[in-house]
Every structure is written in structure tokens, then in C-alpha cells.
Amino acid sequence: MTTKGSKRIARTLRTPAALRRVLDAVGVQNVSLLIALALLIAFIGAQNSNFFYASNIATIGTTVAIVGILAVVQTVAMLLGGLDISVGSQAGLTSVVSAMVFTATGSAAAGILSAFALGLAAGFANGAVIVFGRVNAVIATLATFAAYRGLANVISNGRAQGYTGIDPTFGFFARGHIAGVPALIWILAAVALAVQLMLHYTDVGRNIYAVGGNAVAARLAGIPLNRYVIGVYILVGAVAALAGVLLTARTGSGQPTSGSQGLELQSITAAALGGCSLQGGKGTIVGTLLAVILLGVLENGLIILNVNSFYQDIAQGALLVVAVVIQQRRSGARGVGLPT
Amino acid sequence: MTEANQPPGQAVLAMQGISKRFDAVQALSLVDLNLRAGEILALVGENGAGKSTLLKIMGGDQAPDAGRILLDGRKVAFASPAGARRQGIRLVGQEPEIMANLSVAENVYVGALPRRGGRFFDRRRLVASVGADIKRVGLAGALDPRQLGRTLSPAQRQIVEILRALCGAPRVVAFDEPTSSLSDRETEALFRLIRRLAVEGMGVIYVSHRLREIFAIAQRILVLRDGRVIGERTTQETNEAELVRMMVGRDLSALFHHSKRAPGATVLSLRGVTTADVEDVTLDVRSGEVVALAGLVGAGRTELARAIIGDTPIVAGEIRVDGTPIVLRSPADAIRAGLCLAPEERKTQALLMKRSVRDNISLAVIGLISRLHVIRRAEERRIAAKFARDLNIRAYSLDQEVSKLSGGNQQKVVLARWLARRSKVLILDEPTRGVDVGAKADIYAIIDRLAAEGAAILVISSELPEVLGVADRIVVMQRGRVAGELTKEEASEERILRLAILEAAAA
Numbered sequence: 103m104t105t106k107g108s109k110r111i112a113r114t115l116r117t118p119a120a121l122r123r124v125l126d127a128v129g130v131q132n133v134s135l136l137i138a139l140a141l142l143i144a145f146i147g148a149q150n151s152n153f154f155y156a157s158n159i160a161t162i163g164t165t166v167a168i169v170g171i172l173a174v175v176q177t178v179a180m181l182l183g184g185l186d187i188s189v190g191s192q193a194g195l196t197s198v199v200s201a202m203v204f205t206a207t208g209s210a211a212a213g214i215l216s217a218f219a220l221g222l223a224a225g226f227a228n229g230a231v232i233v234f235g236r237v238n239a240v241i242a243t244l245a246t247f248a249a250y251r252g253l254a255n256v257i258s259n260g261r262a263q264g265y266t267g268i269d270p271t272f273g274f275f276a277r278g279h280i281a282g283v284p285a286l287i288w289i290l291a292a293v294a295l296a297v298q299l300m301l302h303y304t305d306v307g308r309n310i311y312a313v314g315g316n317a318v319a320a321r322l323a324g325i326p327l328n329r330y331v332i333g334v335y336i337l338v339g340a341v342a343a344l345a346g347v348l349l350t351a352r353t354g355s356g357q358p359t360s361g362s363q364g365l366e367l368q369s370i371t372a373a374a375l376g377g378c379s380l381q382g383g384k385g386t387i388v389g390t391l392l393a394v395i396l397l398g399v400l401e402n403g404l405i406i407l408n409v410n411s412f413y414q415d416i417a418q419g420a421l422l423v424v425a426v427v428i429q430q431r432r433s434g435a436r437g438v439g440l441p442t
Numbered sequence: 443m444t445e446a447n448q449p450p451g452q453a454v455l456a457m458q459g460i461s462k463r464f465d466a467v468q469a470l471s472l473v474d475l476n477l478r479a480g481e482i483l484a485l486v487g488e489n490g491a492g493k494s495t496l497l498k499i500m501g502g503d504q505a506p507d508a509g510r511i512l513l514d515g516r517k518v519a520f521a522s523p524a525g526a527r528r529q530g531i532r533l534v535g536q537e538p539e540i541m542a543n544l545s546v547a548e549n550v551y552v553g554a555l556p557r558r559g560g561r562f563f564d565r566r567r568l569v570a571s572v573g574a575d576i577k578r579v580g581l582a583g584a585l586d587p588r589q590l591g592r593t594l595s596p597a598q599r600q601i602v603e604i605l606r607a608l609c610g611a612p613r614v615v616a617f618d619e620p621t622s623s624l625s626d627r628e629t630e631a632l633f634r635l636i637r638r639l640a641v642e643g644m645g646v647i648y649v650s651h652r653l654r655e656i657f658a659i660a661q662r663i664l665v666l667r668d669g670r671v672i673g674e675r676t677t678q679e680t681n682e683a684e685l686v687r688m689m690v691g692r693d694l695s696a697l698f699h700h701s702k703r704a705p706g707a708t709v710l711s712l713r714g715v716t717t718a719d720v721e722d723v724t725l726d727v728r729s730g731e732v733v734a735l736a737g738l739v740g741a742g743r744t745e746l747a748r749a750i751i752g753d754t755p756i757v758a759g760e761i762r763v764d765g766t767p768i769v770l771r772s773p774a775d776a777i778r779a780g781l782c783l784a785p786e787e788r789k790t791q792a793l794l795m796k797r798s799v800r801d802n803i804s805l806a807v808i809g810l811i812s813r814l815h816v817i818r819r820a821e822e823r824r825i826a827a828k829f830a831r832d833l834n835i836r837a838y839s840l841d842q843e844v845s846k847l848s849g850g851n852q853q854k855v856v857l858a859r860w861l862a863r864r865s866k867v868l869i870l871d872e873p874t875r876g877v878d879v880g881a882k883a884d885i886y887a888i889i890d891r892l893a894a895e896g897a898a899i900l901v902i903s904s905e906l907p908e909v910l911g912v913a914d915r916i917v918v919m920q921r922g923r924v925a926g927e928l929t930k931e932e933a934s935e936e937r938i939l940r941l942a943i944l945e946a947a948a949a
Contacts (some may be wrong), residue, residue, distance in 0.1 A: 324777035
């Protein structure tokens with residue numbers, strides 16, 4: 103009797119430890135994101151039950167896919183201690199080029215391949231300016247943010263290019279389904295999974311965390327910093343090209359500006375909200391994905407609730423500030439000196 | 443410990459029954475400290491004994507959970523470091539914050555710049571006044587008040603920090619490991635200054651791991667262990683051995699190991715190596731041998747290590763490993779050749795502070811233990827566990843964040859990283875800096891064992907007993923050049939010092 107009683111007591115005492123283990127596995131930051139997401143869904147759902155329709159859920163999924171893949175690679179750039187402000191411009195540039203090459207050649211493969219080639223080159227250029235020019239990543243990609251956008255407008259004359267709506271490949275990206283789930287969502291899942299595996303199971307991922315955590319120590323441990331910086335920006339370029347192709351597929355034409363504008367802000371917001379440290383070395387793909395979903399639900403909710411779309415920018419800017427403030431508090435950044 | 447032994451003077455600072463708890467750790471319990479005007483009181487204890495916490499409470503950086511502080515007999519409570527400063531308590535920290543683009547003078551008077559006619563500050567008066575301060579503390583010529591912060595050596599930064607502390611009229615000045623970046627000559631100058639402060643009637647608290655310094659400077663010694671006062675001695679009635687026993691319950695002679703070594707073939711040899719900071723350095727390190735690089739701070743030892751490891755370019759000369767000349771474009775090349783460096787600044791140059799013990803140990807081998815870039819986790823865990831055990835790294839688990847470890851254990855993590863890499867040549871830059879006595883003995887034992895196992899080890903150290911205790915051969919550097927070489931048998935502190943300093947006067 104007593105043993106039974108004490109066992110029960112022991113079990114109840116153990117529960118917090120088990121809970122703590124679960125929390126550790128998910129990550130505290132992610133738990134707060136999940137709670138925020140639940141509250142947001144409950145609030146929007148209570149106002150308008152259409153929110154819960156499967157078609158609406160799928161809509162959210164397809165809207166967040168493009169910003170989602172960019173947020174995933176933005177996370178990698180931030181882990182390395184960098185930032186890529188030019189992702190949206192790269193997506194716009196590759197979108198235009200993929201549509202123009204497709205129109206000129208009639209081949210979707212040629213359009214897509216040329217977009218990727220351009221994305222790799224644009225990413226390499228970012229990395230090269232940072233590494234060889236010894237330019238701060240924010241400044242370097244702020245410059246190319248403007249330059250790539252300008253280039254996209256020059257070659258497209260500032261107008262939408264081509265028509266890809268009837269092409270089966272582009273059409274599949276935009277409207278296809280696999281196992282009842284939209285192709286866009288599969289693409290996001292595949293990119294996120296690939297990057298997650300790279301970060302957690304390969305030496306490359308470990309070294310990315312190391313470079314972002316302490317670049318001097320990483321260099322003295324024999325990690326080639328320059329190669330990592332350039333490599334990560336090339337990866338961002340390649341995924342931005344994928345985003346460009348998807349953008350073309352969704353709108354049915356190459357878009358120099360519309361659709362890609364603001365993707366840099368959204369991807370950075372998602373990564374920061376998801377727990378990425380701006381100093382590098384800290385952040386997870388799971389956190390970033392949760393933040394992407396949170397932002398997608400917020401955007402969708404504002405539309406469903408008929409809120410003026412201009413408020414979305416305000417909401418997003420506010421969220422970015424809140425995310426970073428929470429992060430600084432948690433990392434124990436004290437109220438002394440300028441923030442880093 | 444009788445009253446008769448106490449130096450005269452009014453009690454200037456009394457801390458009574460101070461206790462402080464951080465989560466599960468009782469950092470201080472019922473600590474009493476009495477400091478008289480004109481007295482130099484040393485505070486010793488292993489890392490984690492509570493010295494820093496006591497200083498932080500004294501300096502207003504943290505509030506005690508219990509106890510009270512009396513300054514000149516009045517009860518005081520500090521809300522902030524600024525409050526403690528105003529009351530006349532000054533701390534001289536280990537790692538001073540220096541504004542890189544401000545002059546020495548501006549750095550000293552930051553926040554209290556002398557003004558002329560409203561908002562314009564009077565640069566000439568400032569420079570003159572700081573120049574006078576430098577002279578007053580007996581360091582004339584050590585630094586120029588107009589020099590920019592970023593050009594200062596660690597020793598000069600320390601001097602700026604001291605000058606700051608002496609602004610106004612301090613009653614109590616506490617020095618926290620002030621000599622860790624100073625050479626012996628600079629240390630002597632600092633001691634003269636501290637004695638003068640005491641003569642002027644200030645109370646001085648001196649915290650250091652270096653017991654010899656404590657006997658040179660302090661009148662009374664307070665020993666802390668595990669947050670409690672273990673005992674109090676006057677300098678005359680005690681000795682290093684007793685203090686070490688009080689701190690750790692270990693004997694001083696156990697600190698240095700020197701097993702029989704049989705140096706083999708030359709592994710690392712430098713021939714006329716010249717960089718921006720060092721000139722024409724030629725030296726050899728053999729397998730199974732520990733060579734110490736001695737010299738004053740700023741003699742170019744760290745810069746030489748940086749060049750050997752491929753971090754800074756070599757202008758002329760040659761580095762050979764096992765007789766083969768090697769080309770070093772980056773540290774990666776040096777590591778491939780079997781060289782490695784445990785740098786002076788563990789936290790900023792060696793460790794990923796937010797990552798686990800395991801990640802830190804496997805950092806340099808992660809590519810080698812991966813197949814098609816996939817990390818073999820079991821292998822990684824095995825390696826980390828092996829070296830953590832071999833080096834007696836005290837951590838709760840291999841997943842513990844490195845920042846949570848003590849300085850000594852952090853240094854062992856850095857060593858473990860390079861042992862895992864099977865480096866042939868280990869360059870250890872100040873391997874026991876900021877490390878407590880117990881961990882120091884551990885590190886010396888590790889160095890000894892590695893040498894016995896055939897590693898070639900180059901130790902850079904500014905502590906002469908360490909140089910003598912650990913090395914088979916001692917290379918003394920001065921102003922970027924090799925000033926001389928001594929075998930263990932011929933070496934003495936005096937001979938090393940003479941090589942490090944004297945010829946400079948002749949030159």
C-alpha cells in the first residue's frame with residue numbers, strides 16, 4: 103500500500119522532468135511559436151469558420167511555399183552570421199529570365215536551367231563581394247538587392263514576360279497535386295528536409311554552425327571560411343532561382359517585381375521569429391518553418407477578416423521587432439551599449 | 443592572526459556575513475572581509491571559490507542575498523556599479539573595455555571629460571592631465587595619452603583601466619588578476635603603484651592566482667573555498683605550500699610533473715622565419731620535447747605562433763615539419779601538416795561557447811569522421827568521450843554547453859580537440875591563463891604525458907615558474923627576435939629574465 107502510494111508520488115514527481123524533456127526536444131522558442139499559432143488560429147477560426155476549410159488550408163500552404171523556401175535558406179545564411187537581403191530580387195530576376203528563355207526556346211527545361219544558372223551566378227557574386235571585397239553581408243546584399251532588381255527591370259523592360267500558363271511543367275508546379283497535396287507544399291517540404299538533414303547530419307552543417315558561432319575559432323580549427331561563405335550564398339542563389347521559377351509558374355509569366363517584392367523582409371522576419379540569432383550560430387529549420395506558417399496564417403486571417411492589406415506590412419514589421427526583442431532578452435543581452 | 447599582527451589604520455571597508463546564491467549554487471556563504479586603510483589584502487581561492495562574486499557585490503554589480511557592507515563605518519548599499527564608484531570603490535577588471543577610436547586620454551576620462559566654455563572639451567588639458575597621471579603612477583613612457591585605443595597592447599589597456607580607477611578619490615581599489623597580461627617588468631611597476639596607493643591611505647584588494655605575486659605585495663591573505671572563508675593569514679606567517687593546501691588541499695610540489703622524456707627526431711623547425719612582427723626566428727622542437735617560449739609580453743611570441751599556424755603570412759624564412767618544408771596559406775594547411783594552436787584567448791579564439799563539449803572536441807576532426815559528408819555520430823561520441831575521460835574534463839555530460847565549464851575545463855576541451863586530431867606539434871599559448879591551481883596541475887600533467895608519448899610541444903608562457911617547471915628547453919624572445927636559448931639545467935628565473943630584458947637596454 104505504502105509502496106504503491108510512494109510509486110504514484112514518484113510518478114507525479116517525474117512528470118515535470120518528462121515535460122521538460124519534451125520541451126527540450128521541441129525547443130522553448132518553438133513552444134512559444136506553437137502557442138502563438140494556436141491562439142491565432144483559435145481567434146481567426148472563431149471570427150470566421152471558413153478558415154478551417156481544407157481549400158483554405160491548402161491556400162495557406164501554397165502561399166507560404168515560396169517565402170518558405172527562401173526563409174529556409176535565409177536561416178542558413180543567418181546561421182553563418184550573414185544575411186541575404188537580395189533574395190527577393192534574385193527571385194524576380196530568375197523569374198523573368200526563366201519566362202523569357204521559355205518563350206524564346208519553347209522548352210520549360212531550358213527556362214528552368216537558365217534560371218538556376220543565373221541564381222548560382224548571382225549567389226556567387228554576393229559571396230565574392232563579401233569574401234574578397236571584405237564587405238559586411240548586409241551592405242553587400244543591400245547593394246545587390248537594388249542591382250538585381252534593376253537588372254530584372256532592364257531585361258524585361260519593367261513588364262511581365264512570356265506566358266507559361268499552358269506549359270505542363272510550369273502548370274504542374276503551380277497547380278499540380280501529389281497524393282492530394284499541392285506540389286508547392288511538397289517542394290517546400292523537400293527543400294526544408296534537405297537543408298535540415300544537411301545542418302544536422304553532415305560535417306558541412308556542423309561547420310556552418312561553427313563559423314557562425316566563432317569565426318576565429320573555426321578558422322584556427324582549419325575550416326575554410328571563405329569557401330563556406332561563398333558556398334552558402336550560392337545555395338541561397340540556387341534556392342532563390344527555384345523561388346523565381348515557382349513565381350513564374352504561379353503567375354503564368356515572368357515577373358520582375360510583383361510577387362517577389364518583400365520576400366526579403368518576409369524571409370528574414372520568419373527566420374528571426376523562428377529563433378535565428380542575427381549574430382550567427384543559432385537557429386533551427388523547425389523554428390523557421392513554424393514562423394513561416396504563423397506568418398502565412400496571419401496573412402490569410404487578415405484577408406479572411408477583410409482587413410486592409412496595407413496592415414499586413416505593419417503587422418509583419420511589428421512581428422520582426424517583437425521577435426528580435428524576445429531573442430535579445432532570452433540571450434541575456436543587457437541594456438548596456440549599442441545592440442549588436 | 444592576533445590583533446597585534448594586523449597593520450594599523452582605520453577600517454575602511456567591512457563586508458559582514460555576505461551570502462549570495464545563484465540557482466543551485468551557493469556562491470558565497472557568510473563571508474566576512476575587513477579592510478583597513480593603507481592595507482593590501484589578497485584574496486585567493488580556486489576558480490569558483492567566490493572571489494569574483496565577492497568583488498561584484500563590492501563593486502555594486504550584484505546585490506548580496508544577506509549581509510551588510512560598511513564603508514568608513516557607515517552602512518552602504520549600492521544600486522549599481524556607478525553607485526559604488528561614487529562612494530569610492532573601484533574595480534580594476536581583467537579585461538578592460540577600451541574604445542578603439544578614442545585616445546588613451548579620452549578613454550581614461552570617458553564620461554568625465556574636462557570642458558572649456560560649454561560643450562567643447564579641452565583636449566590639451568586632458569592630454570596633459572593624463573600624461574601627469576601616467577607619470578604619477580610611475581609608468582612614464584609606457585604609453586602616450588594621444589595614442590588611439592586600438593593600438594594598445596594588453597598591458598597598456600590594463601594601464602588605462604588602472605588610470606580610470608584612480609580618477610577622483612577612491613577609498614578602496616580592487617585588482618582582479620591585474621597581471622595576467624603583464625610582463626614581469628610591468629608587474630613590478632604595477633606593484634610599486636599599488637604600494638604607493640596603500641601608503642596614500644587607500645585600502646587595496648588584490649585577487650590573483652599567482653601566489654608569488656601575493657607574497658610580494660600583500661600583507662594579509664584571505665583564502666576562500668566553496669564560497670566560505672577558509673582562513674586568514676598574514677604574509678609572514680604562511681607560505682605558498684600552506685596556501686595551496688588551504689585552497690585545494692593539495693601540495694605545491696604536485697603541481698609540476700616532469701617524467702623522464704627521451705626527445706627524438708626534430709619535428710618542427712623554423713629557419714629564419716620573418717613576419718611583420720618577428721624577425722629571423724630559428725628554433726627546433728623535437729618529438730617528446732617541451733620547448734617553452736619565454737619573454738616579455740609583446741616580444742612577438744603570440745605573433746610567431748600565429749605565423750607557424752598559417753594565420754599570418756611569412757615574409758621570409760622556412761617552416762619544416764619532419765624535415766619537409768611546408769607552405770602555409772591558411773590554418774587548414776598547418777593542421778594538415780600536423781600542427782595546431784591552442785590560442786591565448788580561449789573564449790574568443792578557440793571555443794564555440796554556445797555549443798556542447800562534444801561539438802567543441804570534434805570540431806577539427808568532423809570532416810575526417812564523416813562518410814560522404816555524413817557525420818558518423820557514434821564515432822564522434824566515442825572520440826569525445828575518450829578524450830574527455832583521458833583529460834579528466836569535468837562536465838555533467840558531453841552535451842553540456844562549454845560556456846558552463848570552468849576555465850580549466852574549457853582549456854582541456856581545447857586540448858582534447860587537438861589530441862583528437864592527432865596533432866604532432868602542439869603550440870600552447872598561455873595554457874594556464876585564468877585557470878585555477880587544481881586545473882593547472884592537471885594541464886601540466888597532460889603536457890608531460892603528451893611529451894612522454896612523443897608529441898612536440900611549444901609552450902608560450904609569461905609565468906616563469908611555469909616555464910621552468912614544464913620545459914626541457916627554453917627559448918627566450920625579445921622584440922621579435924630570439925634572444926637566447928637555455929636548457930632546463932642551465933635555466934633559472936634570473937637568467938631567463940636577463941635574456942628577456944637586459945640586452946634590450948644594451949641595444
